Amino acid sequence: MQFGIFSVGDVTPDPTTGRTPSEHERITAMVRIAQKAEEVGLDVFATGEHHNPPFVPSSPTTMLGYIAARTSTLRLSTATTLITTNDPVKIAEDYAMLQHLSGGRADLIMGRGNMAPVYPWFGKRLQDGIPLAIENYALLRRLWREETVDWEGTFRTPLEGFTATPRPLDGIPPFVWHGSIRSPEIAEQAAYYGDGFFANHIFWPKEHFIALVNFYRERFEHHGHGSADQAIVGLGGQAFMRRRSQDAVAEFRPYFDVAPVYGHGPSLEEFMEGTPLSVGSPRQVIEKTLTFTEHFGHYQRLLWVMDHAGLPLKTVLEQLDHLGEEVVPALRAELDTKRPAHVPEAPTHASLKAARDGSTGDTSTAG
Template sequence: MRFGIMTLIDNVPDAASGHLLTPHERLHEVVELAVLAEELGFDAFGVGERHGPPFLSSSPPTVLSAIAARTHRIRLFTTVTVLSTLDPVRVAEDFATVDQLSGGRLELTIGKGNAPEPWQLFDRNPDDQYALQEENYELLRRLWSEEQVTWSGRFRPPLKDATTLPRPYQQPPTIWHGSATSERSVELAALWGDPVFAANVIQPVANYAKLIDHYRARWADYGHDPSAAVVGSGGTLYAAADDRTARREFAPYYEAAVTARDVPGNNTPFRSLDEAADHGPALVGSPERIADKILQQHVAYGHALQFFSVDSAGLPFHRKAEVLRLTAAEVLPQLRHELPDALPWPSAAAAPPAPSPATEGVR
């Protein structure tokens, strides 16, 4: 199994102290968290996309480019890119640039989104969200795998002999399909033989397992090799020396986050941390408990990629760093032993490459 850290770059006051970072401080904190994740041996870092308060993640390619400049091995994910509201030509150009700057480390995750702001900002009709997602995805695939693309569709002007630049460093980058609830999203992934990423944050584990089972069934129906289906999963993370300490320290942050985000489509049935840790997907407790819970979820999901979110209600950077260090030291080794890698990525812990003569001295 591979492991990553993900963020939506929410910027809210610390639930314990009330301190609020400036946008400048919060964005730089994200870059430093990615640098730390690579130093600790995590395999990936993901930045999601949102276009309304309290999130600062309206431009994932910009943030990922900053991270690319400070890292060497870690895979750079979008978690997710709201492709249903974006121009696929712009997406192809922006993320191919990230792929080039990072030396081929981009992993694009697409989704239709579950927040209202993009539909208003980009003048899209939410009734068309699935049709937009499917059409934009098919065009993006062509733009990354072909040159001189001629195309026409329902939602954007036609293209004639269009070649987007730069071309991706990879041929082409992997595209994941992210979903919290939608069978139609995983249907698209199964049709094209792509990996899926289940949010694993809000709903009961059984709901995500049902979604993944549907993906695997449709994958087989489309004639793909069942052993080649790839699944990723997320999860809220807070690790401490023992379960009691973890729950005591994290409860104010979890409960503040639940209260702040209690809106239709983005809430959770688990209103307390005890409920979320005991009966939901939250990964909160001792290293042993967290490892055991991921192993249990692996039985349900069969996932090869585990992402962790350490963002909750303004949790300060030093606490996030402590959680990552403890997880890297005591959770990841056990899981890597019991769940060998199924993704063909270079090791995040490998030494950075030596600069080539063409780039040496350029800093």
Template sequence: MTTPASTTARSSPAAEYERERLRALVDLAAWAEGVGYDAFGVGERHNPAFLSSAPAVLLAHIAARTSRIRLVTTVAVLSLADPVRAAEEYATLDHLSDGRLDLIIGKGNDPVSPGMFGVDAAELWDRLAENYELFRRLWREENVTWTGRFRPPLHGATTRPRPLQQPAPRVWHGSASSERSTDLAARWGDPLYSANGFRRTDHYLALVQRYRDRLAHHGHDPAATPLALGVHSPIITDRSQDALALARPAFAAFRDLPVARQNHFPFDSLEDFIDNGSALVGTADQITEKLLDLHRRFGNQVLGVGVEGFFLTDPATTRAHLERFFAEVAPTLRAELPAPVWAPDPPERQGRGAARPAH
């Protein structure tokens, strides 16, 4: 079982604070590599409430500060990007990171971002499908000729640099609420990253089941296609009642936030969220058994564990719980579910920037 982390840096009106926040994000990635995460992801938002408007730039700096951890977009909002520019930027990042790049792409769910580009939100799914088709060709072909709805045509276009990983870095599709994302991933035989965030587990399981049905429909092997599943940052204590006491105030506060209504948060109690959602609250043994049960239901090879606290706002406290997770939970998961998606290079290729095989 492999474990990626992801973050979106929240903003502030103070430019000096923004500088500190961006540096803290890079430091967080270095810490994540040291504590045991297998990948670190940066989201994309074009919204003054967030700082992660340029994930390729942030990940390039993280690449310079790390050596092992995979670099992931969570997600790259390809519906709002020009495919030519995106192909060039992320291929550059693939080289600078010595082939450590994976992309997770998506439509995006931020209500502010489309307006920043003058894009009608009703077009986002169609734009994502078209942009990804072109993006995929630009990474795999040279002299591309192409015509679509949303950008000027191309005639014999070749983007540089070519990706380091061949035929191209792995592209995942972020999935949260719509069958459009599962169907697009299945069409191309790409892996799916199920958010498993704010709704009931059964909702995400139904999307994953549809994804696998559509994979088979398009002639792809579901058993050979990786699946990632997200969960919230954990609260781990020696006694379960102590974990519940820590989490309960934050749960009650979250239910009253606009983001809870926007994401149709359905849980009436903390216990319901733990039993039927993605909350990790309890002892190490309880959390281990929950994650093993999720694996039995989903068959995921990747587990995305939140690196920013859902229940806790203090970064030091959140990191302390994550350190317990990697010391007390992760070893069991990795021993019982040995399915690394990102296998390390053999010793003779380490340190030479060798390209890794992509799905």
């Protein structure tokens, strides 16, 4: 089981002080948060990709490469890489380079993104979102798996005798998750290729995401990659903790009420009732998180968003202490005990290499 955090990289005023961090402060804070995640024993740090204010992570591989040089075990991922507006040739080369620099600790979550204006900024049309995702990813897979590619499609110039460099580390492409909050076509794409499916279910009621994950599982089995319960599922999470639950609620409420992603909507209590958001003691976060398997079955990755809505860096680092010292150890013990033997762990570079080479032994660690 992989536990980690993801950051959308928003630059948001602290509603309790009115102070807005600079872009430089926010970028360096994200690096410190990633380092802290490794220090407290988390497995994954993922950064979003955005090309508009108030967000700063426009170049995920630059940031992740920098973090790779300052960590040794942390898996580096995205949330998400825009498969629609990025050139698949550049994705192939950038993430293969990140693989090499990180020693195989890199994977990525592909997605269409949820910012409509980004399409024309990169010469694309919003209405082509699904066809772009399908065509671009089909090309990306070939670029990683074939030494020389001849290709012609609808949305970019043809390729003739093209070789993407560097080649994937050990000849093994980075593992891909497909992220979606609403599109069954993306769940179908993940199932067709036997890739992972990441349901970032932090915004909408769980019933919506239960249906999406179940659809992915059914199609994963239909396409012959294993039984439905062996499909590779990732989930989003969100929490804010203090020793006393009433203190957590009182401290987090002003941040929730003005948060760019869901502020000015349902109340904090309504949002906690309908989504994975947990605000309370570490024990309450553990108990709520343990209910996820009741809704989604056994899954392989859980990423919390912890650093948004203007929360100060000091507060975020305190939240990671709670995760690493109390929440994640309890979840590991409980979830690993209950996981059936035939349900796989999340793929890593080491496990994919071992599977290709016919090796045996423990391949569940990062690498």
